[in-house]
Amino acid sequence: MSYPGYPPAGGSYPYQQAPEGYPPQPGAYPPQGGFYPPQPGAYPPGAGYPPQAGGYPAAPGGGFPPQAGGYPGAYPNMPPAGQSGGWSGQPGFGAPGGGMPQGYPGVPAPGQQPMPGYPGAPNPTVPGYGGGVPTGPTAPVAPTVNKGFRGSIKDFPGADPLRDVEVLRKAMKGFGTDENAIIELLGTRSNKQRVPLKAAYKTTYGKDLVSDLKSELKGDFEDLVLAMLKTPAHFDASELREAIAGAGTDEACLIEILSSRSNAEIQEINRVYKAEYGKSLEDAISGDTSGHFRRLLISLSQGNRDEKETVDMSLAKQEAQKLYAAGENKVGTDESQFNAILCARSKPHLRQVFHEYQQMCGKDIEKSICSEMSGNVESGMVAVVKCIKNTAAYFAERLHKAMQGVGTKDRTLIRIMVSRSEVDMLDIRQEYLRLYGKSLYTAISGDTSGDYKKLLLKLCGGSD
Structure with missing residues (x-):
């Protein structure tokens, strides 16, 4: 779906506070002077506050609101909040009564002891998650945030x-x-x-x-047209199926989809995959991959990454040290430590972890991964890091590689152009121009032809 000014930049919550203050809930305490939080004497609140179970606010259709880098609009058929399949229905993932998720999966609420055996659980003396937002010179370089709708395809007015x-x-x-x-x-x-x-x-x-x-x-034009007639979840599920069941495994496709979609999107992909192909996505991945690469994909396919925007500076420093101890400062590599941190933490938190890592050992996290790992797990971990650092730049690089050299990787080209056309295509175009010195429109024009080219350029939306 495409709404003006949507999806929100940086994954922020799609809620704008009204000028007159916090909107009262039915039966809630009267706001004091039109402001929130209430003035002294207005607390504790009356019945009706906090908001009803299931999280606040609920997205249309009951699904979780999309995060940055995901498809706009709630997925169809997402279970209502508080039922299985969403965050609020998972034990330990939400506050009592189905509130917003607290921390990443398995981490205790503030004031509780960490769960035994959880990899990388913070020490009880460490400030709770969300203890502060990085500011000043310690803040990492985050991707440019462009507000408003960043897709190239919008609803056509009056379409029948x-x-x-x-x-x-x-x-x-x-x-x-x-x-x-x-x-x-x-x-x-x-x-x-x-x-x-x-x-x-x-x-x-x-x-x-x-x-x-x-x-x-016929040909690539036919493939592109048919891809455009699928819902995002059905298209992703079919691409994952082809990546697993086709001739050879397309590991890059698996990583691309699972590292760039939001929790709600991944959970919907899992539902569609099981319904369409008769087996779970996790079982399909397990049967076609192995070792630490399999563990990375299975972790990503759970759709349980923390999605809060707050960053715990103390914890980010600790986890940068853990990654250093698991790789550069160790004989051999503890891939499971990388897996635990890269697959569970929020994107803003991980950007701070990468920044702390660079400050601590003078080396970029990607270079450390390349020197410590090899094969699919190396390329998978690097792709996750790139997608977390700057999703649009990651897709710009994927598009460039798809059109580079002899022959075009048309499946990759089609998948990215269709799946990102209503999400962040304008940002991808900006990054493509910055990275490669020419517009994505020009690159597509020079590498494709005929009706296939014409429809791809429609998805691109224009030259830069």
């Missing part, structure tokens, strides 16, 4: 699926196919406007839209 399928039917009926009509229509509709076209087409004509398109189109 019944009129749209009439255009598609006319484009495919009779002798020849009007590819330009298909490009113009699909290239100007958002995902939530494209997906219903399948049902509208069958209702109107009694035929399957996907089957008709397959019979009329």
